[in-house]
Amino acid sequence: MLQTVKTWAIKPSGAASLRCAEGVPVRVITTGSAMQWSLDASCAADRTSRSAGTAVCETSTPMHKTLSILQLNVRKRDPVQQSLMNDEDLKDYGVLAVSEPYARMIDGKVVTSPMMHSNWTKIVPTHMNDGLWPIRSMLWVRHDVEAVQIPIPSADLTAAVLRLPERSVLVVSVYVEGKGTEALKSTTGLLHDLIQGFRQGSGARTDVVLAGDFNSHDLLLGGDDISVQRQGEAGPIIDLMNDHGLRSLLPRDTKTWQGKDQESTIDLVLTTSELADEVTTCAIHPTDHGSDHRAIQTTFDITMVERSATPRFLFKNAPWNLIRSRVKDNLRLLPWAVDVQTQTDQLMRVVLGAIHELTPRARPSPYAKRWWTQDLTQLRRTHTFWRNQARMQRRAGQARPDLEQRAKEAAKEFHDAIRHQRRAHWDDFLSDDANIWKATKYLKVGKSTTGDKVPPLRKGGGSTTEDKADQADDLLRAFFPPLPATIEDEGMRPQRIAVPMPELTLGEIEEKVMTAKPWKAPGGDELPTAVWRQLWPVSRDRIFALFDASLRDGVVPRQWKNTKIVPLKKPHNDKLISANCNRTYRR
Incomplete structure (x- = not known):
């Protein structure tokens, strides 16, 4: 690809070549073919553009x-x-x-x-x-x-x-x-x-x-x-x-x-x-x-992480009557006399299937800010057009003052429109009392140089974490240290009288479901408590049977053993620290 050839010399140079007075010693860079591009064999001739003696190979890559x-x-x-x-x-x-x-x-x-x-x-x-x-x-x-x-x-x-x-x-x-x-x-x-x-x-x-x-x-x-x-x-x-x-x-x-x-x-x-x-x-x-x-x-031509955006479910707009009917019909076909793990798997399969098929999803967040409009995009295109026209004429040795002035006017119009649109949008935003807390958040300025991202962590041996997976492992070891290699027998200790475990009731489970925060951060299934509230009339018997079997058999389903932990970095701390520093991370 790009090869730069440089030869250093101190020699007289003629005025015609370097616009220098004759006979004056200057440091000259003899470039010859200073920017020499070699074409890859896979590039066809019709995909090669030539400009000023330079060939550039354009490739179409995902x-x-x-x-x-x-x-x-x-x-x-x-x-x-x-x-x-x-x-x-x-x-x-x-x-x-x-x-x-x-x-x-x-x-x-x-x-x-x-x-x-x-x-x-x-x-x-x-x-x-x-x-x-x-x-x-x-x-x-x-x-x-x-x-x-x-x-x-x-x-x-x-x-x-x-x-x-x-x-x-x-x-x-x-x-x-x-x-x-x-x-x-x-x-x-x-x-x-x-x-x-x-x-x-x-x-x-x-x-x-x-x-x-x-x-x-x-x-x-x-x-x-x-x-x-x-x-x-x-x-x-x-x-x-x-x-x-x-x-x-x-x-x-x-x-x-x-x-x-x-x-x-x-x-x-x-x-x-x-x-x-x-x-x-x-x-x-x-x-x-x-x-x-x-x-x-x-x-x-470097491999990047492929972008994967998971659409967000709009649970507040979901057709709950239709979802409940679908879940009820599918649960009716499932057997009851199965182990705890099978009960969990079949319940989640039915619920997730109905949710994924019937719940609407939010459209991806727009790239541009909310105040940006199509009119601003069009003004940018107009400015680019006139700027290119003026530049093309100037480089051809035929500078046109009218085009230069038109390009300046287009730039001023574009930038003035940006200022006006931002101010108008902000004023409209503040006029709505419901946005007062959002406005306060926007006005808060942090001192962090990299936002709220967790910085590299210092390991025990003095090295630092290399990537997110390495950070997660280090934080898990700090938050949940492993048990000792050997645990000594504590011997005989006084035992209290066992407290009898009362039978689990459907009312107890219903109370917990209905009093839990409906939109609290969900687990790995991405289903908040609000979903289970909506599905309670058609799924309560299955949920009660699952909890009762789990307590009776002493078995915890695989799904209940997984959780998501989000470490929150305290503000104004970008230093390289250890995962054991409790003053830096809130567990």
Whole structure:
């Protein structure tokens, strides 16, 4: 796939080739075929697109077989960030890497826009700057992708390790301040330490993706249009690439930033060589959100966890008369003289069958926020169209001021509509007294950098948990420690007189069913108590027979031995802790 050829030399260069005064020694990067793409044999000729001497192999892969990352510098603009987060075309991406996000410091807490999203887990830097704009990078990781944040002492870098089925991938959102070289040297130094520590701490293959705004220019990255005054700014980036075997994925001379009268390549995607061989796409994303930077989409041929959404039952809208009739008819056919486990299995089979067949299911939650409308989506498309028209004419050497002005007007109209729609929706929401408690919840701002997810746990030997299964095992051992290997005989102890066990009655069971909280969190069968209340008239005899047989025979059905335990992390604690820390987890 992508191969970068670099030859360093100090030699005179003619003005025609590098726009440099004749005879002045400069450091020249001889790229030759600096961005050389090799075509996989499986790619047909008609599926290969050629642009500026670069061939890109496009493959059609199921979404769960690819990892897609999108990066964008939103320039601290709320409408741009809201447009990005409400773009439904991005819902299956694995990561959104945002540079210069719209994030404010309010009452000592970082407030982002939005604060939360149903599709994403927010990750902000572990270090904050003083002032109004506390962070200049962040990540949004798809909620079903397991990610572990790595702390970095910089508000310009956000790093997380994605725990994928076959490997771990370190993804870093990068922002480099564009004033002077010290910021770039400091950032590349931190990235060097980060990559080195990640590789030393992993005993397996280590893949790295650095994506963001590097604010530096170089012939190797930006093409032949780089002026001699700006050439060489990316020296620390080139050194970082050489030290860690990184390669630039974006085709050379791809313009990622547009100023008033100029364009340049300052947004980069750098990956390790092994991961670069698995790239299927690295190009400008077609949708324009209104920033002066272009969004970059990168897709890797990496196996991802296939998304599986279990539809939620709408029990409050269920046809209970029909369900009761179905359960009654099916229970009538079942035998009575069977063991406890068989009684449980056949009862659950009949009830679950009727519930799954007759109960309506909720539609999947919409990706976009409730205030987002189709009119806003259409305005975004209109803005993208005029922006592309103006850009196409400008790059053809036929700049048209009327198209440039139309693109600016479309962007302003789009962003003003976003602000107006959000404000109108919020005012309507607050006008309903029933929403007062929801509004209070939305206004609460947490200090956690990764939401409410359980951080990695420190094990006894000093190592940390690797994934969710490892975390669950560690928490279970802490909550329910194993019995001692040997238990000494306690000998003879005084015995109390046995209390006679009264016969179980149907009324006792009915009282417990009817007094239990109807919508309390269900067990593994996902049936709340409200379901058993509704089915009590047709199932009470079977339920009574089951409980009576269980007490009489001393047998507990398999279904009753399984439970679901949810550890709740106490707020404002993102430190690496042990599962035995009772101050951190509520059992």
